[in-house]
Amino acid sequence: AQQPMNNIARAALQALAAVLGGTQSLHIDGYDEALALPTEEAARIALRTQQIIGFESGVAQTVDPLGGSYFLETLTLQMEKGAFDYFGKLDAMGGMVKAIERGYPQREIAEAAYQYQRAAEAKEKITVGANEFVIEEEPPNILYIDESVARHQSAKLKALRGHRSNDEVRRRLDALRKAAARTPESGSSGNVSSANTMPYIVDAVRAYATVGEICEALREVYGTYTEASIT
Numbered sequence: 516a517q518q519p520m521n522n523i524a525r526a527a528l529q530a531l532a533a534v535l536g537g538t539q540s541l542h543i544d545g546y547d548e549a550l551a552l553p554t555e556e557a558a559r560i561a562l563r564t565q566q567i568i569g570f571e572s573g574v575a576q577t578v579d580p581l582g583g584s585y586f587l588e589t590l591t592l593q594m595e596k597g598a599f600d601y602f603g604k605l606d607a608m609g610g611m612v613k614a615i616e617r618g619y620p621q622r623e624i625a626e627a628a629y630q631y632q633r634a635a636e637a638k639e640k641i642t643v644g645a646n647e648f649v650i651e652e653e654p655p656n657i658l659y660i661d662e663s664v665a666r667h668q669s670a671k672l673k674a675l676r677g678h679r680s681n682d683e684v685r686r687r688l689d690a691l692r693k694a695a696a697r698t699p700e701s702g703s704s705g706n707v708s709s710a711n712t713m714p715y716i717v718d719a720v721r722a723y724a725t726v727g728e729i730c731e732a733l734r735e736v737y738g739t740y741t742e743a744s745i746t
Contacts, residue, residue: 518644519655522546527564534574535581541565551657621745672725679723687722688732691715695736 526543533541543561545553553561569575581587608614615621634640641647694710712733719729 516547516549517649518652519546519550521644522549523560523564526561527568530564531568531572531574534568537579547655547657550655552660554656554658618742618745621742625745675723675725683722684719684724684728687715687719688724688728691719691729691732692736695733 522544523546526546530541530543543564545557545561547553547557574580604619605611605614608617608619611620631640635642635646638646644650691712694712694715697710716729719732
């Protein structure tokens, strides 16, 4: 995360590209999020970047400002073909769950990261401030979360457990476990329950079950996922 202020310019270009591509939803990260939670200043700059694109640039006033560009249409077709090639490979493996169990997406991600690193080290791919135009700089100011916040949250949880109906919480968590443990439907892959667990999660939340308690209830049924070794 060298020269994190450079991320402001990167985010503006990336957001503009997304708008030009017809995005339906857009979020810009703070320039310092590679280091920590964003500071208020970083979050505000990210928001203002979106607002400048939306209200000052005029790009949002045209449905398809790049319509008719041969170059962009070519890139779009290449991306589409690449995506469908991946879909074909995944289908041949029996679906995404089977592919994950075989470690296929993990290997693809690892290979892409390796090739990216090689290109960066050879300066075939330039990242300003990281492998070119590097300068000595002071560590940036990042958001510091005081330890008292954790103590305050622990006290709030303790008070919550003291005021809620813990018997009701247990009943609703038991209902969630039973829903998650239902036998998978015929033809489904993996150990996916045949039940929609979301209504049971909502019921547990309404009884003031905590996120940790809900996750633990699901963990008791599903276990903890262990990623396949990448070979």
